[in-house]
Amino acid sequence: MREENKKLHSTFSEAEDMLGIGSAEWDIEHDVATLSEGWKKILGVKKEQMSLDESLNIVHPDDLPAVKADLQNAIDNYKPYSIKHRIICQDNGEIRYIKVYGKITRFDSTKPVKIHFTMQDVTKNEKLKDELQKKVDDFYYLYNNLNDAVFILDIDGYILDINKTTANRLGYSKQELLSLHTADIDCLYNEINTKKQIQKIIENRQKVFESVHIKRNGKKLPVEINSTFIKYEGKPAILSVARDITERKHAERLIQRKIKEQKALLSSTPALVYLKDNKLNYLTVNDAFCKVVDSTVENIKGKTDFDLFPEKEAEKYRSYDTSVMEAGEPVYNLEESYTTPEGEKRWALTSKVPYYDFEGNVIGIVGSSLDITERKQMYEKLYKSEKEKEVILNSTSEQITYQDLNYNIIWCNKAAFDHLGLDYNDIIGMRCYKLWIGANVNTICENCPVEACIKTGEHSEGTMGTPDFRVFHVSADPVRDSNGNIIGIIKILNDITERVKNRKKLKKYSEQLEKINRELEKRVQDKTEQIKNAERMRELELHHRVKNNLQVISSLLSLQSEKFDDEEVYEAFKDTQNRVVSMALVHEKLYRTNHLENIDLNDYVNDLVNHLKGLYDGGNISLNIDVQNIYFELDTIIPFGMLINEIVSNSLKYAFSEDESGEVTIKLSQDEEGYNILIIADNGRGISENVNIKESESLGLQLVNSLVDQLNGNFELDTSNGTKFIIEFYSS
Missing domain, CATH: 3.30.450.20 (PAS domain)
Known part of the structure; x- marks a missing residue:
């Protein structure tokens, strides 16, 4: 037991x-x-x-x-x-x-x-259990802290679950998003299109595609969605990971813009740009290349130089390309010729650069060839022109130098080194004053044109004497670069020694001739003055005789008028006498002034009007005379005086009653263009408004019209306050 x-x-x-x-x-x-x-x-x-x-x-x-x-x-x-x-x-x-x-x-x-x-x-x-929980916690930590938004959808497109990034990115709470259909936050896919897309995901088990989400604030967000067919809580579902591709899209746009810019740049450049692979087949070329070979980019791709150019040229190009690729070293500014499809030979300046992969292996070459045919032709013309200029400059007797701003000779023509007796190479680099003035001289010449040209930047010239008593005329002009800065001076020396000697002789002869000329001029001047004085005396005598004759006529008219008892006849004789007096007064003024060129108009008008005032007993009438001293020729001053005589006489006779006081005004002015305005007015009774001044039977008004016509002028009559004649005429 x-x-x-x-x-x-x-x-x-x-x-x-x-x-x-x-x-x-x-x-x-x-x-x-x-x-x-x-x-x-x-x-x-x-x-x-x-x-x-x-x-x-x-x-x-x-x-x-x-x-x-x-x-x-x-x-x-x-x-x-x-x-x-x-x-x-x-x-x-x-x-x-x-x-x-x-x-x-x-x-x-x-x-x-x-x-x-x-x-x-x-x-x-x-x-x-702890490890599993830790894994679950770690999973949810990663799930909620992913940079990407994560959605779990049912097969109808309704949102079953999201991570924190989704809510934070779109601006919704998780509870709000779980009540939405994916079409509610997608601006490219509605519910119908969403179901079609989900069916494709189920069929293929997975799908990657791009879309655009809409945030709560309405802003759009480009996304890349990676969707997978899964089981969620025992039911079919879609797991979608949405990645924000804003920066990628921005980078893509920048890349596309750069590509467009590069294409535009390559298309706009006149240079032939091309890319070859390591077998020297063309990968791409620009528009300029296509134009030269008369083909398209698609037709050129895959071809070699042997397909596009003559055999000898193609062999030469291949040799250059092979050496660049084997050495891995670029070649720049290689001058080479090419033949166009039309058979024209042209020249280009070519650069070839090795084309490497990411591992540093040479996989081809990039080349550019700039057509320099026109430049080469221009250079040849320029070279020829320079040679021609050199021949011309060396054939002239003028000494020409090109020197820097420190007075050092950079170039000189044949005349310069012949004069100096030196070889060309011995002159270059020497300072100009040591060559022409003396080897021991250490300062520039006084009043040196080259110095003035350097300081002012403008043309300068002067004279220079040399120790061998030669005299040179020196001119200096600045040479500028493309920015306008002075980089050198062109100096031209002309030997004027003989000219200076001749100038001294000419100066002596000139002084003698000037003395003789002055004596001749004085004789001519004296003789001319005598002739002018004699002519003046004859004209003065003529005016004196005309004045005397007019005074005789006036006296005869006065004696004759005394024989008539008829008052009208008497007045007519008296008026005629006054008209003769006005003409006589002009000739008297010319005679007394001793100046036939002009007359003092103010003095003449004053004398004439005062004579009329005394003649018509106008003691109570005051005169207001304001006459600008203007020069009139004799053909103008005669009708001018008679016009004043007619109008003033009329005012003194008819404008005022006996013993009535009044005023008569005479004004004359001239504008800058030579138009004269004569105003003769009184403040008397005035002329009747019914009088037609242009067709009047009055002899006085007829004379006024006639005299104004002689002056090539016109006149107006203002009777609003007395009588005012406004006469306008032109005098040169």
Whole structure:
């Protein structure tokens, strides 16, 4: 029996060890717990019996309060005991998880006697559970902190789940997004198109495509969506990862813009630009290249130079290309010829550069050829022109030099080094004043034209004497670069020694001739003055005789008028006499002034009007005379005087009654263009408004019209306040 019990105990212990369990029985009254082998192994103790306090000391301190409370609750309420907690193994300090079950035994209904415990080591399970939870936590951490937005959709397109990035990026809460269809946040796919896209994902198990999401604020967000068909909570679903590709799109736009810019640049450049592979087949060319070979990019791709150019030229191009690729060194500004499809030979300046892959291997060449045919032709013409100019400059007797701003000779013509008796190379680099003035001279010449030209930047000239008593005329002109800066001086020297000598002789002869000329001029001047004086005297005498004759006629008219009793006839004679007096007065003024060129008009008008005032007894009439002193020719002044005579006489006779006071005004002015305005006015009774001044039978008005016509003028009559004649005429 004992053997069987021992064997049974051994079997039980092995079973406990295999299952990771143990058992114990606690005698509550005596506070003794009897432990099974499994229990001891789990706790790491060797004792077969332990008190309650010893057992509780093995419990992890953090779990001890709960263990005590649950145990006491089971004892007090006679309930089964069950708890999971940690222990600290006594043999190695390892922390283990155990699950303990207890059943209370009592002999009566009031007092528990024993508790039978069963314990299971659940450390492995707890560790697996902790690791699994950690993985779940790590997954959700990554899930919610991905830079990409993650959606889980049902097969109808409704949102089942999202990560935090999705909500943050789109500006919605998670709850708001879980109530939306994916078409609500996608501006490219509506519900119908979304279902079609989901069907393709299901068929292909996966699909990557681009779309545009709409944020809550209305802004658009370009995304790349990687969708996979999955099972979610046991149902078919779509897992979509949406990556923000704003920067990529921006970069793509920049790249596309750069490509367009480069294409535009290559298309607009006149140079022939091309790319060849390592077999020297053309990969691409620009528009200028296509134009030269009269073909298109597509037709040129894959061809070689032998397909496009004559054989000799193609061989030459291949030789250059091969050397560039083998050496891995670029070649710049290589002048080469090519033949167009029309057979025209042209020239180009070519550069070839090795074309490398990412590993630094030469995989082709990039070339550019700029057509320089016109430039080459121009250079040849320029070279020819320079040679012609050099021949011309060397054939002239003038000494011509080109020198820098420090007076050093850079170039000179043949006349210069012939005069100096030096070789050309001996002159170049020498300072001009040491060559022409003396080797010991260390300063520039006084009043040097070259110095003045450098300072002012303008043409300058002067004279220079040399120690061998030669005289040179020197002119200096600036030479400027493309920015307008002076970079040199062209100086021209003319030997004027003989000219100076001749000038001195000429000066002596000139002085003698000037003396003779002055004597001749004085004789001519004296003779001319005598002739002018004689002519003047004859004209003055003529005016004097005309004046005397007019005075005789006036006297005869006066004597004749006394024989008539008829008042009208008497007045007619008197008026005629006044007209003759006005003409005589002109000739008298010319005679008395001794100046036949002009007459003092103001003096003449004053004399004439005062004569009329005395003649018509106008003592009560005041005269207002304002006459600008204007020069009139004799053909103008005669009708001018008679016009004043007619109008003033009329005013003195008819404008005022006897003893009535009044005023007569005579004004004359001239504008800048030579138009004269004569105003003759009185403040008397005035002429009747019914009188037609142009067709009047009055002799006076007829004379006024006639005299104004002689002056090539016109007149107006203003009778609003007395009588005012306004006469306008032109005099040169």
